[in-house]
Amino acid sequence: MTVWSVIGSGVAGLAVASELVSRGAKVQVFDPGGPPGPHGCSWWAGGMLAPWCEFENAEEPVLRLGRQALDWWAARTQVERRGTLVVANPRDLPDLRRFARRTDGFNEVNQPEIFDLEPELSGFHKGLYFAEEAHLDPRQALRDLSRDLQAQGVVFHKKLAPARLDCAIDCRGLHAREVLHDLRGVKGEMLVIRCPDVVLTRPVRLLHPRMPLYIVPRGDGVFMLGATMIESEDSSRITARSMLELLSAAYALNPAFGEAEVLEIGVDLRPAFPDNLPRVRRLGRTIYANGLYRHGYLLAPALAQGVADLALENKHSELVDEDRA
Numbered sequence: 307m308t309v310w311s312v313i314g315s316g317v318a319g320l321a322v323a324s325e326l327v328s329r330g331a332k333v334q335v336f337d338p339g340g341p342p343g344p345h346g347c348s349w350w351a352g353g354m355l356a357p358w359c360e361f362e363n364a365e366e367p368v369l370r371l372g373r374q375a376l377d378w379w380a381a382r383t384q385v386e387r388r389g390t391l392v393v394a395n396p397r398d399l400p401d402l403r404r405f406a407r408r409t410d411g412f413n414e415v416n417q418p419e420i421f422d423l424e425p426e427l428s429g430f431h432k433g434l435y436f437a438e439e440a441h442l443d444p445r446q447a448l449r450d451l452s453r454d455l456q457a458q459g460v461v462f463h464k465k466l467a468p469a470r471l472d473c474a475i476d477c478r479g480l481h482a483r484e485v486l487h488d489l490r491g492v493k494g495e496m497l498v499i500r501c502p503d504v505v506l507t508r509p510v511r512l513l514h515p516r517m518p519l520y521i522v523p524r525g526d527g528v529f530m531l532g533a534t535m536i537e538s539e540d541s542s543r544i545t546a547r548s549m550l551e552l553l554s555a556a557y558a559l560n561p562a563f564g565e566a567e568v569l570e571i572g573v574d575l576r577p578a579f580p581d582n583l584p585r586v587r588r589l590g591r592t593i594y595a596n597g598l599y600r601h602g603y604l605l606a607p608a609l610a611q612g613v614a615d616l617a618l619e620n621k622h623s624e625l626v627d628e629d630r631a
Contacts, residue, residue, distance in 0.1 A: 307332050310617060311474045313467045315341065317348035317444070317606045318595055319477035320451040323460060324382060325610035329618055333460050336467035342448035347479055348602050350496055350572035352522050352532050353444035354509050355379065355604055356390050358411035358436045365583055367624070368601055371608035376440050378607035383450040387440040388508035391415075391423055393433040395558060401513040402432060412436045426504050426560050441509050441522055444603060474592045475613055479577040482596055485589065489596060491539040491575030495548045496532035498524070499556070501566035512559050517548075519555035528569065531556055535600060541575045576600055585627045586612045593617055 308331070312323045315337035323333045339345040357372030379385050392412070394402040406412065412434040421428050423435060456462065467474065476482050483489045506529070512519045522530045531552045549571070556563040578599040579585055586609065587594045595613045598605055612625040 308473055309334055311336060311467060311471045312477060313337070313474060314477035314479065314481075315339070315452070315462065316346040316477065316479060317351070317448065317602045318479070318598055318609060319475075320448060320455065321606040321610040322475055322477055322595055322613045323455055324451055325607070325614045326617065327455060327458050327460060329614055331614075331618060333455070334463065335455070335460060336463045336465065338464065338466050340464040341452060341462070342445070344572075347574040347576060348444060348448065350494065350533075350574050351444040351602050352496070352509070352520060352530055353442045353447065353603055354390070354520065354522060355385065355440040355442065356436065356509065357604060358409050358439060359390050359392065359511065360601060360604060362405050362408045364601070365581065367583060368605065372601065372604040375604050375607045376438075379442055379447065379603070382454065383442055383447040385440050385442050386508070387438075389435055389437040390439040390441075390509045390511065391420070391427070391433055391435055392511045392513065393420065393427060393430040393559075394513040396431060398513050398515060399432060401515065402434065405513060406434055411438060424506055424508070424510065426506060426562075427510065439509075442603065443524060447603065472591055473617070475617065476592050476594045477596070479596065480575055482577075482594060486587070486594060486596055488579055489577055490579075491541070492578050492599065493534065493536040493538045493541060494532065494574060494576055494600070495534040495536075495544045495552070496530060496572045497549070497552055497568055498528065498530055498570035498572070499563070499566040499568055500528050501563050502527035503562040503565065504529070504560050510559065512555055514555050514558070517551040517555055519552065519559065521556060521559065529566075533600075539575055541573050544571050544573050576602070584609045584625055586616055586623070586625045587627045588616060
């Protein structure tokens with residue numbers, strides 16, 4: 307029986323492995339970094355399954371393919387289907403109206419309705435509620451995928467993949483740039499904070515002229531604040547400006563965040579192609595799955611399905627790059 311070797315155990319690699327196994331394929335995974343952890347870009351993700359919100363500044367496939375991700379993830383890990391709330395301060399209401407024009411799938415909400423959804427946000431008078439959106443804990447999702455794959459007989463090798471593999475699927479992100487020359491890194495910065503005085507039950511996006519903020523509850527007073535999108539490949543550290551903007555935006559959302567404890571600072575590079583959409587390419591004996599950009603958890607299921615279609619059925623989905631495959 308053919309054994310498919312998935313290289314990389316980030317969200318792309320684990321999603322590909324999961325999809326292949328669900329279709330009866332035999333799989334092994336190679337990653338010198340070992341189990342999912344801070345060494346991987348997907349460890350620092352927000353975990354928002356928000357295709358309608360993301361469509362505000364993305365191409366149409368992000369909405370269409372992203373909508374399929376909610377059920378895919380719900381079959382593999384815990385998904386919180388509480389929607390997304392988008393708000394803006396009164397001076398930034400033109401940004402809220404612009405956001406509304408560029409997407410759909412929402413209801414406009416006023417101050418009492420915002421209070422009913424999130425009582426901690428009583429100072430906002432207008433907002434948009436995307437009821438069908440969801441979120442997950444990305445770290446728990448990675449652990450759940452790893453555990454389930456191992457339970458189904460997938461062997462994880464904590465080492466570099468052999469140089470020559472007959473059935474390899476490369477999901478290494480930016481490490482694949484020696485082959486995928488049009489891949490670039492986009493810097494993202496995030497914070498994990500603890501603030502027991504604030505209770506939120508769903509992701510909240512604050513539209514801000516300098517740095518739109520999203521904040522995702524992780525439970526027990528812990529929140530993820532993110533995230534910047536900087537065309538830079540310096541992933542060594544967060545800038546003072548970015549940290550100031552993230553914390554200032556959180557303070558604008560609720561002044562109690564001014565007393566929050568900073569637990570973690572995350573900086574990494576998201577792999578992206580020129581159009582910011584993922585691609586599946588077959589080059590020689592290797593299939594490359596890459597370019598998830600800021601849509602890692604949202605588009606990883608569609609990417610994985612495209613890989614499985616190509617690998618197992620030689621079927622070319624829309625994510626297969628025909629010009630380069």
